[in-house]
Amino acid sequence: QVQLVESGGGLVQAGGSLSVSCAASGNIFRPNVMAWYRQAPGKDRDLVAAAFSTGPRTYGDSVKGRFTITRDNAENTVYLQMNNLKYEDTAVYYCNYRHLSGRDDYWGQGTQVTVSS
Numbered sequence: 001q002v003q004l005v006e007s008g009g010g011l012v013q014a015g016g017s018l019s020v021s022c023a024a025s026g027n028i029f030r031p032n033v034m035a036w037y038r039q040a041p042g043k044d045r046d047l048v049a050a051a052f053s054t055g056p057r058t059y060g061d062s063v064k065g066r067f068t069i070t071r072d073n074a075e076n077t078v079y080l081q082m083n084n085l086k087y088e089d090t091a092v093y094y095c096n097y098r099h100l101s102g103r104d105d106y107w108g109q110g111t112q113v114t115v116s117s
Contacts, residue, residue, distance in 0.1 A: 002026040004095045004108035011114045017083045020111055022095030024076040030054075031100045034071060034078040038091035038113070045094065051078050052100075062088075087117040 008020035024034065035050035049069035050058045057069055068081045082089065095108035 002097050002106040006095050006108040006111045009111035009113045014117050016085055019081045021079045024097050028076050033098050035096045036080045038093045040091040085115045087115050090115045
């Protein structure tokens with residue numbers, strides 16, 4: 001089992017910044033990927049950013065240049081810095097941990113990010 005504890009998020013005006021973090025604990029094995037997804041009402045859950053334990057980072061097209069994901073492998077924690085937030089970034093943000101073999105796939109409870117226009 002893997003537990004994911006998310007923190008951060010909240011309400012911000014358009015153009016502002018927020019950060020969220022996700023700490024994983026339990027049976028953590030490498031190689032793995034920790035990522036942020038988001039889901040707005042009535043829409044699919046989409047990838048925001050991912051950080052692989054081996055180093056690579058990847059971003060969804062809509063957040064490139066505005067969001068930055070960082071990772072502390074020693075603490076099994078990922079951070080998502082969100083800058084120049086837009087109204088359309090409003091969503092519930094979910095943390096995901098997945099072992100690259102696919103055998104483990106866990107989700108956090110989600111944290112709300114609301115951007116006012």
